[in-house]
Structure formats: C-alpha cells, structure tokens
Amino acid sequence: xxxxxxxxxxxxxxxxxxxxxxxxxxxxxxxxxxxxxxxxxxxxxxxxxxxxxxxxxxxxxxxxxxxxxxxxxxxxxxxxxxxxxxxxxxxxxxxxxxxxxxxxxxxxxxxxx
Amino acid sequence: xxxxxxxxxxxxxxxxxxxxxxxxxxxxxxxxxxxxxxxxxxxxxxxxxxxxxxxxxxxxxxxxxxxxxxxxxxxxxxxxxxxxxxxxxxxxxxxxxxxxxxxxxxxxxx
Numbered sequence: 208x209x210x211x212x213x214x215x216x217x218x219x220x221x222x223x224x225x226x227x228x229x230x231x232x233x234x235x236x237x238x239x240x241x242x243x244x245x246x247x248x249x250x251x252x253x254x255x256x257x258x259x260x261x262x263x264x265x266x267x268x269x270x271x272x273x274x275x276x277x278x279x280x281x282x283x284x285x286x287x288x289x290x291x292x293x294x295x296x297x298x299x300x301x302x303x304x305x306x307x308x309x310x311x312x313x314x315x316x317x318x319x320x
Numbered sequence: 321x322x323x324x325x326x327x328x329x330x331x332x333x334x335x336x337x338x339x340x341x342x343x344x345x346x347x348x349x350x351x352x353x354x355x356x357x358x359x360x361x362x363x364x365x366x367x368x369x370x371x372x373x374x375x376x377x378x379x380x381x382x383x384x385x386x387x388x389x390x391x392x393x394x395x396x397x398x399x400x401x402x403x404x405x406x407x408x409x410x411x412x413x414x415x416x417x418x419x420x421x422x423x424x425x426x427x428x429x430x
Contacts, residue, residue: 211363249324249409249420250364297363305413306351311363 210234213298213312220285220292221320228283228315230298236310238303239281243267244295244314253296256281257303285317293319322347324412324421332427337400341424343393343410351413355384355395358407358423367395367408400428 211232220226230239238257242250252265256275270289275281281300285292295316299309324345333339345353352371356364368377368384370393377384381398397404405428410421 213363247422249422251420252417295361299363305415305417308354308366308369309418311365313363314361316361 211298211300211310211312213296213315215315216313218315218317219320220317223287225284225286226317228285228296228298228317230281230283230312231279232281232300232310232312233279234300234310235278236300236302237278238301238307239275240299240301240309241265241271241273241281241283242297242299244297250297253283292317322412322414322419324410324419326408326410326421326424328424329422330425330427332429333400335400335402335428335430339397339400339426341395341397341408341410341426343395343421345391345393345410345412345419345421347391347412347414347419349415350388350391351415353384353386353393353413354411355382355393356409356411358409360406364409397426402428402430404428 214229240255241253251267253271254273256262272284297314298312301307301309327342354369355367358364370377370386383396386393407423407425409423412419
C-alpha cells in the first residue's frame with residue numbers, strides 16, 4: 208500500500224516545549240516538503256528537501272527545524288521559538304522540481320495548551 | 321508579486337447542480353496549473369494538471385480550463401454529489417516553487 212503517512216493526527220504542545228511531527232513515504236520520491244495551513248490562507252512552505260542529507264528553508268522556516276537522514280523520512284520539529292504554532296501541518300513528496308505533482312499526507316493538527 | 325486568487329471564497333449548492341470555481345493568477349514564469357481537492361481535516365488530492373498549451377482537462381465530473389493569455393482557470397463540477405463537499409485549491413507552478421490559492425469551500429446539500 209503506497210503512500211505518505213503523517214503522525215500523530217493531533218498533537219498538543221505546552222509552552223516552551225519542542226514537538227516533532229513525523230512524515231514517512233514509500234513512493235520512492237526524492238523530494239519532500241512541509242507546509243503549514245492556516246484558516247483563510249494558502250499553504251505556506253516551511254522546509255523542503257530534494258535529496259537525502261540536504262534541505263532548504265521555505266518561506267516561513269523560523270521556529271522550525273527538519274532532518275533528512277533517510278529518503279523515506281522527513282520529520283519536522285516545532286521549536287519553542289515558534290510563537291504561533293497552532294495550525295494544520297501537511298507533508299508532501301514528489302519526484303522533484305516544482306513541475307512535478309506533489310502528493311500530500313493526511314496532516315497533523317497541532318494545538319497549544 | 322506572484323499571486324493566486326480564487327473565487328468565490330465559499331459556495332453552497334444543491335446536490336445534482338453544476339458549479340464553476342474561478343482561479344486568477346499573476347505567476348511568472350508559468351509552468352503549470354493544478355487543481356486540488358481537500359476534504360476537511362485531510363491532505364489535498366490532485367484533480368487535474370494543465371500546462372501552458374492545454375486549455376481543457378477532464379477528470380470524471382471535474383473539468384478544468386486554462387486561458388494562459390488572461391491568466392485565468394476554472395474548475396467546473398457537473399452533477400454535484402454530497403462527496404464533492406470540500407475545499408478546492410488552485411496551485412500554480414512558477415520557476416522553482418508552487419503558489420497556492422486560498423481555496424474555495426464548496427458545500428453540497430441534499
């Protein structure tokens with residue numbers, strides 16, 4: 208069963224806490240992406256990775272960090288420096304390049320306690 | 321500034337009726353345009369993709385059009401079903417990144 212998975216579906220964060228969102232894909236895609244979705248706004252790119260052990264900042268990278276140690280995995284850490292983390296986080300993967308269709312995971316909703 | 325604007329923001333229709341969603345963009349250079357469907361609380365799913373030379377693309381009851389001269393696209397849904405209730409997002413690919421519209425929220429009532 209091929210696809211892209213995210214966990215957990217819901218995540219709660221306390222003040223000053225770092226939390227990590229998981230993203231895994233078995234589509235053999237080279238590129239992976241993290242987006243943030245807020246009500247009334249288009250998806251905004253946080254980080255992306257075109258190849259293992261390499262990643263670039265997107266438009267709103269401040270307060271976030273990522274790693275790409277394996278082709279299949281691209282975890283996102285929301286650090287305590289992110290002052291407004293409440294949002295719906297979407298992970299996507301593609302063969303690479305903006306011309307390729309991106310396939311999205313089911314998302315993780317992060318809420319601040 | 322690269323932008324993608326969608327209208328209307330929200331739309332309510334009765335089951336079985338047709339509807340058309342609009343997307344205007346100012347992205348340059350232009351590579352392709354995609355329409356995604358996003359169910360509530362889920363990730364977006366690609367419906368259609370069109371390049372500069374294509375002006376119509378269908379996927380079942382969904383038909384997308386593209387006018388590259390006026391930089392406009394539309395998504396027409398025929399004989400709507402309750403399962404069509406979702407947000408529809410227009411995404412334009414530029415030289416190196418995707419520009420997302422804010423989406424149209426469609427609700428289909430019986």
